Amino acid sequence: MTELTKPQPTTIYIKPSKGLAALNLRDLWVYRELVFFMVWRDVKVKYKQTLLGMAWAVIQPVMTMLVFTFLFDRVAKLPTDGIPYPVFAFTALLPWGLFVTALNQGSRSLVAHNNMVTKIYFPRLILPMSSVFAGLVDFAIAFVILVILMFYYQVTPAWNLFWTLPLFLLLAIVTALGVALWLSAINVQYRDVNQALPFLTQFWLFATPVAYSSSVISEKWQILYSLNPMAGVVNGFRWALLGTGNGPDTTLWVSVGISILIFITGLFYFRSMEKTFADTI
Amino acid sequence: MTIAISVNNLGKQYKIGAAETKFRYNMLRDVIVDTVSAPIRLAKAIIGKSDRRLNQNFVWALKDVSFDLEEGKVLGIVGRNGAGKSTLLKILSRVTEPTTGTVSVRGRVGSLLEVGTGFHPELTGRENIYMNGAILGMKRNEIDKKFDEMVEFSEVGQFIDTPVKRYSSGMYLRLAFAVAAHLEPEILVVDEVLAVGDAEFQRKCLGKMNDVAQQGRTVLFVSHNMSAILRLTQEAIVLNKGQLLKRAPTPEAVDFYLSSGQAESGERVWDVEDVPAASAPFRPVAIRIKERGGKVVDTVRSTEPVTIEWEYQLDLPVTGLRVGMYLNTMRGEHVFTAFDTDDAKQFEQFGTRQAGRYVSRCEIPADFFNEGRYYLGVNASSFGVKRYFMDENAISFNVDISGAPGTQWPEIRQGPIRPRLNWKIEKID
Numbered sequence: 001m002t003e004l005t006k007p008q009p010t011t012i013y014i015k016p017s018k019g020l021a022a023l024n025l026r027d028l029w030v031y032r033e034l035v036f037f038m039v040w041r042d043v044k045v046k047y048k049q050t051l052l053g054m055a056w057a058v059i060q061p062v063m064t065m066l067v068f069t070f071l072f073d074r075v076a077k078l079p080t081d082g083i084p085y086p087v088f089a090f091t092a093l094l095p096w097g098l099f100v101t102a103l104n105q106g107s108r109s110l111v112a113h114n115n116m117v118t119k120i121y122f123p124r125l126i127l128p129m130s131s132v133f134a135g136l137v138d139f140a141i142a143f144v145i146l147v148i149l150m151f152y153y154q155v156t157p158a159w160n161l162f163w164t165l166p167l168f169l170l171l172a173i174v175t176a177l178g179v180a181l182w183l184s185a186i187n188v189q190y191r192d193v194n195q196a197l198p199f200l201t202q203f204w205l206f207a208t209p210v211a212y213s214s215s216v217i218s219e220k221w222q223i224l225y226s227l228n229p230m231a232g233v234v235n236g237f238r239w240a241l242l243g244t245g246n247g248p249d250t251t252l253w254v255s256v257g258i259s260i261l262i263f264i265t266g267l268f269y270f271r272s273m274e275k276t277f278a279d280t281i
Numbered sequence: 282m283t284i285a286i287s288v289n290n291l292g293k294q295y296k297i298g299a300a301e302t303k304f305r306y307n308m309l310r311d312v313i314v315d316t317v318s319a320p321i322r323l324a325k326a327i328i329g330k331s332d333r334r335l336n337q338n339f340v341w342a343l344k345d346v347s348f349d350l351e352e353g354k355v356l357g358i359v360g361r362n363g364a365g366k367s368t369l370l371k372i373l374s375r376v377t378e379p380t381t382g383t384v385s386v387r388g389r390v391g392s393l394l395e396v397g398t399g400f401h402p403e404l405t406g407r408e409n410i411y412m413n414g415a416i417l418g419m420k421r422n423e424i425d426k427k428f429d430e431m432v433e434f435s436e437v438g439q440f441i442d443t444p445v446k447r448y449s450s451g452m453y454l455r456l457a458f459a460v461a462a463h464l465e466p467e468i469l470v471v472d473e474v475l476a477v478g479d480a481e482f483q484r485k486c487l488g489k490m491n492d493v494a495q496q497g498r499t500v501l502f503v504s505h506n507m508s509a510i511l512r513l514t515q516e517a518i519v520l521n522k523g524q525l526l527k528r529a530p531t532p533e534a535v536d537f538y539l540s541s542g543q544a545e546s547g548e549r550v551w552d553v554e555d556v557p558a559a560s561a562p563f564r565p566v567a568i569r570i571k572e573r574g575g576k577v578v579d580t581v582r583s584t585e586p587v588t589i590e591w592e593y594q595l596d597l598p599v600t601g602l603r604v605g606m607y608l609n610t611m612r613g614e615h616v617f618t619a620f621d622t623d624d625a626k627q628f629e630q631f632g633t634r635q636a637g638r639y640v641s642r643c644e645i646p647a648d649f650f651n652e653g654r655y656y657l658g659v660n661a662s663s664f665g666v667k668r669y670f671m672d673e674n675a676i677s678f679n680v681d682i683s684g685a686p687g688t689q690w691p692e693i694r695q696g697p698i699r700p701r702l703n704w705k706i707e708k709i710d
Binding site for chain 1: 295373374376377380411415416417418467
């Protein structure tokens with residue numbers, strides 16, 4: 001090993017960060033491999049020492065779908081815009097499952113990795129980020145089930161789904177990451193977040209048109225309803241895959257706006273709290 | 282010569298004393314009021330308008346510290362517990378941010394503290410090497426290149442594809458150390474006080490540090506062990522209460538440190554300003570470690586009894602007081618807890634202690650300690666009423682085991698105690 005081949009060491013300046021800290025995206029880029037490794041580790045470890053392994057990624061949404069079908073289709077007979085209920089529910093359960101995993105894992109990520117936070121430097125953003133990305137693997141597996149269901153019930157999707165679906169997936173990720181940034185940073189100091197997460201997820205599920213169609217909400221409440229960005233995501237998934245609803249309209253843009261607002265404020269809140277993480281965790 | 286580390290007017294402030302509010306509840310009413318107002322408090326705290334901030338105390342763990350270190354130099358850092366040594370290292374490795382001042386660091390900073398950070402028990406040795414390497418800031422091709430070397434160094438060879446939860450603790454530590462040791466940072470910081478692991482492992486750390494220094498890289502070395510500081514460093518700085526008191530060639534700095542009375546000298550004296558107001562009416566004065574002859578010592582012999590003496594002042598009569606200690610090893614293992622009124626009769630006799638100056642003294646019998654450094658924490662409280670004073674790290678001392686049982690064999694004995702047991706050997710057939 002010759003010293004000549006080594007790049008000159010870069011000088012790092014350490015000083016107290018003031019006001020709204022710069023986002024320091026360059027560091028995030030330098031540490032991009034760590035994001036990959038963290039996601040890879042989460043996926044690898046998640047189903048270790050389970051009998052059914054990756055099958056859990058299928059069983060969980062399918063069981064939920066079956067329960068929903070029994071309760072809301074057979075018993076309550078909710079309208080589904082002419083789509084067979086299992087497909088109708090499963091289309092929504094895909095982004096919802098991704099969101100819930102990302103929200104729960106992401107919000108706990110800093111506290112769960114406190115030994116890393118108190119011992120070494122790395123951009124702390126990596127922790128909630130990789131928790132959110134790790135959910136994508138389960139999403140991909142469950143997506144295959146959806147395709148099978150659609151074949152079985154002979155639901156033909158619209159062809160523009162190839163560009164609309166990724167955009168709605170992105171919206172789901174941005175929303176989940178935004179909320180996870182807020183909650184993970186608060187969780188460092190106030191573990192109340194741990195207690196609040198289970199019912200927060202539950203309330204959020206009721207406020208999102210997963211089990212029912214958003215067309216049951218009366219016209220005058222639609223805008224208020226769309227303040228929940230996940231409503232926009234779920235309606236978008238249904239529109240892109242099943243062709244229900246109106247497609248992009250005012251309510252969607254409200255959802256997108258709220259989602260971006262949560263994400264940007266979350267990013268700045270996280271960054272401004274980041275300097276105290278190692279001291280307070 | 283290029284400057285590797287440049288520290289300018291560095292300061293770090295910590296909040297303390299937020300825990301006091303916990304002892305306030307005497308009445309159910311308080312609990313209810315507190316619970317009802319909790320959501321408002323949480324919301325206020327999140328937007329940063331916490332009213333709690335008013336009764337918080339701040340301490341400067343570091344204040345106005347400035348120094349430059351040239352590339353390739355080995356700098357020792359000495360100072361008693363709480364002098365700011367670890368805080369300084371934490372700022373240099375960017376774990377925590379300074380409150381004031383700046384530091385510029387040329388190159389990657391590695392510390393042997395990071396050993397095993399991010400290891401996951403379910404992953405195999407191979408997977409953990411990649412994971413841990415990435416966490417320490419290595420690129421994947423860098424890990425690929427050093428992989429074989431690391432495996433060889435760790436001596437876990439054939440188990441490299443076994444989940445590390447099946448490893449023995451020794452194998453685990455060796456693998457973790459192998460990754461950290463191959464990081465090849467431009468600057469290495471070593472905090473011996475916090476280093477985990479057995480004596481063998483610590484020797485390995487020091488050996489590695491020496492290698493790094495030989496290769497002309499910059500090293501910062503924190504230790505309570507003056508002989509290690511003298512052996513491994515040419516220059517040292519002395520920290521006291523967060524301030525840099527002296528920078529000099531190591532022998533001079535160590536001499537200054539030992540003679541200025543702040544060293545771990547077997548005695549700890551509390552100045553009036555060191556004692557928080559909340560501990561009134563209890564006021565600690567001094568704690569001393571004494572050998573059989575009554576001399577205050579830093580190193581005791583395990584074959585002789587040791588006396589521990591705590592002097593304190595009571596400004597008012599106190600009921601139900603118990604004054605005592607926690608004993609821990611350097612690795613943080615708890616050895617025992619004991620109070621001066623553990624004996625029920627003694628507790629009755631001293632039910633209420635009048636105001637005045639007291640000494641609580643106890644003797645730890647001979648043939649008790651094993652080799653190493655022990656930390657003594659102190660506590661003065663009335664059970665279920667109030668904890669007046671506590672310092673988990675009041676003083677530390679070394680134990681020398683010459684003549685202790687089993688020392689005829691030059692081997693390391695595990696465990697914090699080394700009793701002389703009454704062995705009988707009988708021939709029964």
